[in-house]
Structures are given as structure tokens and as C-alpha cells.
Amino acid sequence: MTNRIPLSARLCLCACILLVIPSAKAADFFETHCVDCHNATTTEGGLNLNDLSREVDDKALFARWVKIHDRIRAREMPPESQPQPSKQERDEAVAALKRSLIEAEAQLHQADRTRVRRLTRVEYENTIRDLFGMRLQLQERLPADGEVHGFDKNSDALAMSHVHLAKYVEAADYILDLAIATQPKAPEVEKYHISPAEDGGVSLLAAFNGGAVFLRDKQPDPHHPPVVEGIQHVDRGAHKILGMYENAESVGIHRHEDESFAPRFQAFTAIYPARYRVRTSLWSYTWDKGEVKPARGTEAVRLTMVQLKGNGRHNGHPSYLIGYFDAPSIDSQFHEFEWWFNPKDCLGFNVALAPVHIYHQYKRDLNSFTGPGIACDYVEVQGPLFDSWPPPAHRQLFGELPMVEFDANSQATTYPERERPRQKVTGAKNRAQEYQGNWTVHSETPGKDARRLLAVFLPKAFRRAVSDELIDSYASRVKQRLDAGDCFELSMRYAYRAALCSPDFLYHVEPAGQLDDYALANRLSYFLWNSMPDNELTELASDGTLRKPDVLQRQVERLLKNRKSNRFVTDFCRQWLRLGDIAANDADRKLYPEASIYLQNSMVAETEAYFRELIDSDLDATHLIDSDFAMLNEKLAVHYAIDGVSGSRIRKVPVPEDSPRGGFLTQASILKVTANGTTTSPVPRGAFVTERLLGQPVDPPPPDIPAIEPDVRGATTIRELLDRHRADPNCAGCHSKLDPTGFALESFDVIGGYRERYRTIEGDEAKPERILLDPHLHVRFRLGPDVDPSYQLADGRTFADIDELKKHLIANPDPLSANVARHLTIYAAGRELGFRDRDVIARIVTAAEPGGIRSIIHQVVQSRLFHTR
């Protein structure tokens, strides 16, 4: 390295660095190996060590020093083209810098532990569900949470505003409205039989478009013949009056779900919030120009819960997925399950077929159409189902106090305004049952009962022991309302609403430093259940035994075995692997006609099931990159070209030797969230893999660098574009780390399908072979240039394709384990980890040897980071 810096400047530089790095040898290291390139004249990589302050007084400067440390430690600096330091030189410099950084961080971030944080929307919803035993949908009632470093559990992302407060009050009222019983007897259980033909959209398709057909005895219904060329049914109202829709034996649907077609069973819309039993019978077929023939395999139906707004007319109501249900060829399959319905909830029904020719394309003529169809014989809803009355939510609030009828016009006492239950949704046939009158909870000794009830409720809601003073303060609010003339129910409701809006409920109450037993129980429960602790955890916290390592280990096992841990799996994957972005863009329909919501939901289900499997089988972190199995259903298996999987259920499937699948790296969900709907780019994919799977932080792109615009025509490959981009040495530094994995993943398109050639919508290139595509798909794309997935890693190792890249990446498993441990700890502790926490993570990885994910979870829970705020 040439010596181009004046002596005075070099002395100054050494003085600056020495304050950060007191070791003379470390200072020598910088002088010898760094400053020649990183000075005011050269500023290579944008770094001028002359100007870099020795006083680390802000986070940005601290992060700069950490980056310097990391690059020297990783042997990325000095670059290979320059004289290399000896191992001892490097180690000493790194050690000295590390000591200084830890010391500086301690000074700089003295109070930078987990800040006070409120419940996320997901945590709030789960907590209410567990507290009251009602499966309410509350997330959409609250403002969206922020996100810091990809995690919404991070305390920095959990701001509180007046909007939040207003929404919490509204939500508390909504919860209490549904929790408090208003009648002395449970509504009677009723059974409703619904035909899918009763949905306006379905009957419209059956009458006019041929997107649906009525079936009887597995054949076209002679009483309602299919639509054929030029002949449609007339006057749907007439058919409806004659009961032809509700009495339809089976209805076959050919049209997939889309923006304008989302059928639902609105004929039953819930009035009473409760569990209901749902039964349905489904089968599939191939419609072949007027004939019903066996299906190509097992198709699937997607059932959703549609939360109707207003009177339930029109489309666009919010909904959430219940699940996918198999529809085998010709033979009807019976499905039965119980699900929670809130008022105005009804079932949504979608055939999960790949997009097929829609009616415009076959000219409304079922005699000329061949394609898949799914038949629904009926849907039956039975309920409301209560194990006891009043329901648990009511007993949580009022214990076993009796109910009495009240006079709503009473002048002496103010009673709640009861809204008579009634059906508010147009087209719903179920009606409210006979009104039982105005009833409310009655107490002979209201003051005493109020305190007794609050003494039970508050510790449970606040997830810790509650002082007598606090209970008294709430009881005094009840007394105020009683004195003001409110009845017992209204008075108690006032206190409960205050409790549900109080910081004790809305926030994680954690002492600074070492967590107390209740805080530890909460942290554990919100980590693995994403919800409040149960009685066993609370009791262990209460008697002070929870923090014992063996007790903690048993509790982790218990929590992981409980079904509630699926909430952790879902929520952690959503944040860590950005699965929440899966629907951020839709795949271009011309380029990717095989894309569908079914495929998209299956992608998410695969990733969650895979992570679940890593936990359950305690598989090591190399499985982030590769594995000999995948978690698939038929839809994904076809997408991955893996044979032998039938049905919608996700199950463990061996990955064939010649398949590139296995590991998160090549899962369709990961490949979709890192692409837009039209093209892929190695940069975002590389950044995602580098940061989220390999655990190497990635700097955001410089503000003055324009984005690489993909060539949607397919004329220029992304490799050619990036080659030009990397010609700039300022870009080359980061891109040498990001691009390699991104290039290997070019073998996968925007929906995670394997490809050897890019797809294009222009030009005269060859039509695709239809081996992997649904034969019923209308293919309009062409095959463009070849994909070249080969490249080399930053350390010079080359690879020809994704398989070779995987081998390189799993050769060093420790960073992968550390990455998992780091993300789990961030998720559990609710804060970003500091430089000094790296040692803790390293100890977690060591203690978890040989590095199974379940073992890492155990070690995270036993670690100092988990036990302190």
C-alpha cells in the first residue's frame, strides 16, 4: 500500500482511532492496511477514516465502526488485491476494536434495552380470545402496527396515539357487547341447509354464463339445463320464486374466484356469536362439452369467513381463510368442522381451480367447454352451540350471579340499552329467535360482588398479581356508577372497559433489568403463544419457580406442544420471512396464468408447516437452506413438479434427488415475496436471503442510485443489466455479497416455479411445453432468453446452479444457527440486538449444539437476553 498521507494527518488519524481502539497494535493495523485507501483523497467505498469521528456519540457512527469491525473480521478487508495482515495482526485488531465497541455501546446505549411496549394487534386479539373464550376478529378494528427491522413486536414500532386510544375504547365496547349475556336461556340450536345456488353470483353463472351448472345424480340437472350456445335461462327471479335455487341438488362451478365473483352462503348469516357446526359435501369433475366426467385429480374448495358489512349487499366484504377442503373426483366427500361465527359472519365459497377459460372465451356455451369443475352438494350450518349458559365470557365477568328481567323504562335505575337481536342482512333466511325480554345481571350485594369479581378478573387481564389498592380503585369506580343510578351490569361494565383500556392491559409490564416472575411468564407466553399466559404459567410465576432452568425447559416444551404455538409459527414466519407480503402484488396473468390464490395460500402454508417441522423434529439450521423433504399439498407438488401428492392437506414429502426444492431458500413463498408480479431481480432476492436466511446485515441502497428497471419485454436479461450496474466500483462492494444468491435464484420465476428460460409476452419465441402447466390454462406467453444461474460468491467460490450454491451455503452452519437465534431473540425480547449481544447469541448457538431449531428456542428462553428487559 503506498504511503500518500502527510505525517501530520496520519498522526491525527491515529489519535482519532486510538480513542476508539486503545490498542497500539490495532492502530498500527489501520495505519498499515486501511488509511491508504480510505482517506480524504481516495475515500474508497465512501469511507474516509480521516474524518471518521473518534467520539462515538450517535448510533450511525457506531454502526459505521461496527461495519469496519465486521469487514475486517470477515476478511473482506483489506481486499485480496492488497497486502494481507497476518492472522495475529488481524485477530488483535479485531479484538481491540470489539472491546472498544462494547465499551462505547455501553456508554452510548446505556438505556437502550427493550422499551415499554404495548401489545401488537395480533397479541391483543389473541389475548382477548384467550381471556374471554371467544374467537373475535379484532385486528381490523385497531390501527396497523409499525415495523422496525421487519418485526412489529419491536418496541420502537409500537407507538401509541390518540387514534389508538379511541380504537381501544371502541374495541372494548365491542368485546363487552358480545361477552355479556342478555338473555336467561341460550338460543336454541337450529340447523340450516343451504345450496350454493342460492348465492346470486352462482345462480347468475348457472342461468346466463355457464360458469356454473346444476347437477342431479352427478349429471346435468334436466330441470335446470346447462347454458348452451345462444340459449340462456330467462328471469332468475322466476327461478328463485319456484325454489329452484335453494332446492338444487348439487351445483358445479367452473369459474375460479376473482374480483367480481366471490360466492358466499349468505342464506345463513349469524346473529348470535358462538360456535357453529359446519357440514358440507364436495366433489369434482371434468366438464366435457356437456358431459360430467371424472376429474383430473382431487380439486379443492376454499372456505372463508365473510364478515358482511351493512346489509350484506354487493361485494368487497372483508374475509379470512378458514381452510381448503378436498373435492375428490365424482365421489362426494363429507367435511365437518366447528367454527366461531360473529354476528354478520357467513361462509364464503371459492373453487380453488387454476384460472380456466372464462365464459366470454367459450361464448357462453357449455357444449363447447371442457374444463375442471367442483360440485357442492350442500352446506349445513348448525348452531349456536354453547357448552354452558351463560357462556364462559359472561361468567368471566359476572361469575354465577343470577339474571333478572328489568323494566327498560325504569326511572330509578339506568339499565343497558338492549338491541333486540334481529337479522340485518339481506338474503339471509335465518331469523332471530323469540325475544326473551330485557334481562340483566343482578347482585344483592353489589359492592361486595364488584370487588370479588374484579379481584378475579383484573389479575387475569393484567397477567400478573394485582394489589388490593388497584382492585379497590376499580371497585370504587363501580360504586360511583352505582351511586349515580346505574344498574350493576352497567357499573361493572364501566370498570371492565376501563381495565381493557388501561396500560396494565395494553402494555407488557416489565421491570427494568431482570424480569420478575410474572414478566417472565408473560414474555414466554407472548413468545410461544403470542398471547397471555395460562393458569399453569401464572401459578409457576406466582410461586417463584418459573425461572428455574428445568421448570422453564418443561414449560417451553409444554407451550410448543400446545396448538396455540401455531400462532407463534404463523406470526414469526410472517415477520421473519415477510410472509405478510405474499399478496403485496399479483402475478401477471399473461405471463403466469397458473398463479392463483390457492397456490398463494399453499405457499404460505408450506413455509409455516416447514418451520413447524423444523421445531418439532429439532432440525438444524442448515435446513434453512436445504433439506431432503418439503411440506406440500397437491397444488404445490404440481407447481414443483413432484409426483404422488393428492389433496389440499399439507404433508411431509421426500424431495427427489434431481429437484432443486428443499429448505426455505427455494420455497415458492420466499421466491414470491422477493419478486414483483412480472419480473425477478437478483438484488432484492439476494438482499432477502443474505439478511433473513444468512444473517448478514445489508445496507440500504445509496439514495442517489437509480433502481434497476427490469425489461418486461424480456429482450435484456437482468444479468446484463446488473453487469452494467456493477461496473461502478461503489456498487460492486455490496453487490458482490447480494447478487450471488440472487443469480442462483433466477432459476425461479415470480411465483416460485422452476424455469430454464424467461417468459416473455412479446416476440416470436417458442411456445412453452405444457408438461408442467394445467392443460386447461390459456397460455399466451412465449419463452425468451435462457436463464443463467451461475455466479461466484464474494469469497470466490463459484457455482453453476442453485444446488451448488446450497452446498456452499450449508458448509458453514454456525452463521445460520446464529441467524435463527438472533431473529428468535428479537421476536421474543421485542428489540433489536446490540453489538455486545452477539456474544450471547454465540453462547446460545454453542449451548444448542448440534443446533436444532427447538434447541435454539430452548436456549433463547434460558439466555440472559430473554430474562432481562
Place this chain on the structure above:
Amino acid sequence: MKTLLFLLLHNLRCHTHHSVTLPLCHYRAPAVVALTATLVLFLLSSITTGAAAAQDTSAEESTFRLLGLFMKVRVAAFQKAMAEVEDLDVASVSYETGEVTLRLRGPFRLQNDDHEKQLRALNNRVRIGTRGAFELAPPQPKPLSKRTKIEIPIKGHDCLGCSFGAYRAVYKLKGVHRVTSDFGEASLTAWIEPKVTDRETLEAELLKRKVMLADTKSE
């Protein structure tokens, strides 16, 4: 006396049994003839009413035009639906004339000679009982044999709902007294008053509702 005045004012005619029909707006007899006929019919009516009342004090029968009876199979459908309706029995249904005779009890019996109210109440019950598939109307002033019968060939489906749809397209048109529609027989039959309406009008209405006529091309 109130009954007499009512009949005079509304120019009504009585049927056999003791049944009474409501205003027939399209029936325009000269005033004198109408008055005389009404008086005679009223006297007859009083006699038959008295006889019926002596035999059965709990039920009375009335005859109405039954709308919605577009195919023969609908007779059974009507009877089945009405079997569930309280205080009403179907005494007879004639597909040929399109009329129904109902046996009325309790609240449906004529009270205070308010025939309009009676028909409204009956019609409501019939519509609810048959879920809108049938409704009642005052009887025909003239038998169908005195009307002009036209047949319109129809092609396409032999679907019950579509037959009803075609029926609904024309049955309430002015001058249309009775319609049957059977796509199985590929035709729609209407009995019309030629001075008021004609085949072209009916065909135009059918085409408007996308009913395909045998000699037209599909849309």
C-alpha cells in the same frame, strides 16, 4: 243495506255459492243494466248466503282467479303449498279456467263487507304460503271461451323456471286474461282481449325478457 250500496257503487257481480268478487275495473256495463243485474244478483246472493250459513257456520267459499298457474304441474304445487296455510283450504283448482275456490275460516271470512280487505288478506297469505309463486285476483268477468286465444311458439329450454319467466313477462299486461306457458310444449298460450292488446305486443314483451320465439334468432 250496506252490502247493497257497496255492490251498487262498485258494480260487482256475485257468483254461485255466496262468493263475492271485488271491483273489476275493466268491466264496463251500462249503468242501468248493471244496477238491475246487481239487484237481482244481490237477492240471489242473500238467499244462497243464508242457506250456506244454515249448513256451515264455520267456513265460507270464494272463487278467485289464480295467477301463477302457468303449467298443469303447478296445480299440485299450489295445493301442496296451501296445505301448510292455516284457516284456508283449497276446495278446487281448475287449470282450464285458471280459477281456485277457497274455503275460508276465521280471519279470512268476510267481515263488515270489506271485500277489498278480505282479498288483500287472502292474497297476502297465499303469496307468503307459496313464496310469491301464486297470487289471487278477482275472477274473470267473461269466461275464457269468450276471449281470443293466441299461441306463441317458443324455443329453447324446457325449464320450469324459464316457463314461469315467460309467463311473468306477459301475464299482467293489459288485456291479457289468462296465460299458460310450457316450454316442454314449446309454446306460450294467452287469452286476450283483442281490442286492448295483440300478439305483437306479447311477443315484444317476451323478446324484451330474452324469451326466444320459435321464428326468431337468438341474441
